Amino acid sequence: MEEYKADEKRYEQMQYARCGRSGILLPKVSLGFWHNFGAVDDYSRCRQIARYAFDHGVTHFDLANNYGPPYGSAEQTLGRIIDDDLRPYRDELFIATKAGYDMWPGPYGNWGSRKYLTASLDQSLSRMRLDYVDLFYSHRYDPETPLEETLQALVDIVRSGKALYVGISRWPLEATRFAFRYLRERDVPCLIYQGRINLLDRAPIEEGILDLCRQEGVGFISFSPLAQGLLTDRYLHGIPDGSRMSKGKFLRPEMLTDDVLARIRTYNAQAEAEGRPLSEYALSWILRQPGVTSVLVGASSTEQLQKNLHAASE
Numbered sequence: 098m099e100e101y102k103a104d105e106k107r108y109e110q111m112q113y114a115r116c117g118r119s120g121i122l123l124p125k126v127s128l129g130f131w132h133n134f135g136a137v138d139d140y141s142r143c144r145q146i147a148r149y150a151f152d153h154g155v156t157h158f159d160l161a162n163n164y165g166p167p168y169g170s171a172e173q174t175l176g177r178i179i180d181d182d183l184r185p186y187r188d189e190l191f192i193a194t195k196a197g198y199d200m201w202p203g204p205y206g207n208w209g210s211r212k213y214l215t216a217s218l219d220q221s222l223s224r225m226r227l228d229y230v231d232l233f234y235s236h237r238y239d240p241e242t243p244l245e246e247t248l249q250a251l252v253d254i255v256r257s258g259k260a261l262y263v264g265i266s267r268w269p270l271e272a273t274r275f276a277f278r279y280l281r282e283r284d285v286p287c288l289i290y291q292g293r294i295n296l297l298d299r300a301p302i303e304e305g306i307l308d309l310c311r312q313e314g315v316g317f318i319s320f321s322p323l324a325q326g327l328l329t330d331r332y333l334h335g336i337p338d339g340s341r342m343s344k345g346k347f348l349r350p351e352m353l354t355d356d357v358l359a360r361i362r363t364y365n366a367q368a369e370a371e372g373r374p375l376s377e378y379a380l381s382w383i384l385r386q387p388g389v390t391s392v393l394v395g396a397s398s399t400e401q402l403q404k405n406l407h408a409a410s411e
């Protein structure tokens with residue numbers, strides 16, 4: 098591929114939103130590396146998607162230690178893209194990673210201990226060929242480890258300079274309240290909460306998490322905003338070859354029930370009445386929820402990303 102020079106117009110279309118009460122602005126549409134960036138995926142396509150994103154103002158990339166497959170390989174792919182294309186733009190990028198799910202065998206490669214989080218971030222930095230990440234998350238709530246241990250590890254990671262900000266993902270309400278207070282009292286306020294809000298799943302709204310984030314000045318980023326592709330035209334007429342559902346691990350055919358299909362068709366009719374694709378309609382709905390900073394989309398092609406970015410220019 099030819100040498101990369103970022104598009105000079107890259108900041109002209111994207112809109113940015115302040116992340117809670119912080120100094121950070123995030124693009125309204127951010128890019129996730131859960132799927133499509135593993136060692137199993139074609140590197141030149143990964144590189145194209147990342148280039149396309151950055152060229153259109155997507156400054157925020159979201160990773161985790163175990164994204165791939167295999168685990169770790171999405172971070173390796175990003176490291177390669179950084180070296181090939183993006184290192185000159187490091188200060189224009191806001192890169193996140195996480196630890197919380199199973200990553201390596203034995204008792205120290207999972208959940209929320211200080212041992213796991215600290216070692217995992219060191220591994221992530223080396224795979225991504227970075228000195229620091231902008232954002233490090235506890236990827237999930239650990240009911241066994243004292244919350245103070247997990248949270249103090251996050252505080253110490255920031256003090257060590259290996260992450261600039263911290264966040265939590267998928268924590269339940271009361272533990273989230275505790276985390277926000279604990280971190281604020283140690284002058285390492287929680288930057289952002291990562292949870293799933295989309296037209297088919299509104300749990301963080303119903304459970305009060307989004308309201309809590311607003312009250313506490315913490316940003317909120319929604320993962321799987323398209324319900325892994327359900328809230329697009331992808332499955333309106335069956336399960337296409339090569340789609341995430343056709344691979345069947347995280348999005349299984351039995352999840353496309355008659356009820357879900359009927360809801361998708363209703364939303365699609367509403368989107369058509371507004372003259373836009375369902376994907377854009379679905380993303381715009383999330384971005385209108387008070388307290389939502391950004392939507393974290395996945396994309397298996399630049400064409401998908403291009404469609405999804407329309408929601409950010411409203």
Ligand SMILES: NC(=O)c1ccc[n+]([C@@H]2O[C@H](COP(=O)([O-])OP(=O)(O)OC[C@H]3O[C@@H](n4cnc5c(N)ncnc54)[C@H](OP(=O)(O)O)[C@@H]3O)[C@@H](O)[C@H]2O)c1
Nearest residue numbers: 129130131320321322323324325326329340341394395397
């Ligand atoms: N914190 C957590 O626990 C957690 C959990 C899940 C995800 N995440 C984060 O959130 C990110 C996004 O999650 P996600 O990939 O599930 O998001 P998503 O945006 O809901 O789904 C992305 C998938 O939908 C399909 N798609 C996207 N745009 C499309 C379009 N315009 N038209 C047709 N199909 C389209 C593609 O699937 P095809 O392969 O079928 O083309 C794409 O890979 C992840 O990468 C990760 O960073 C975090």
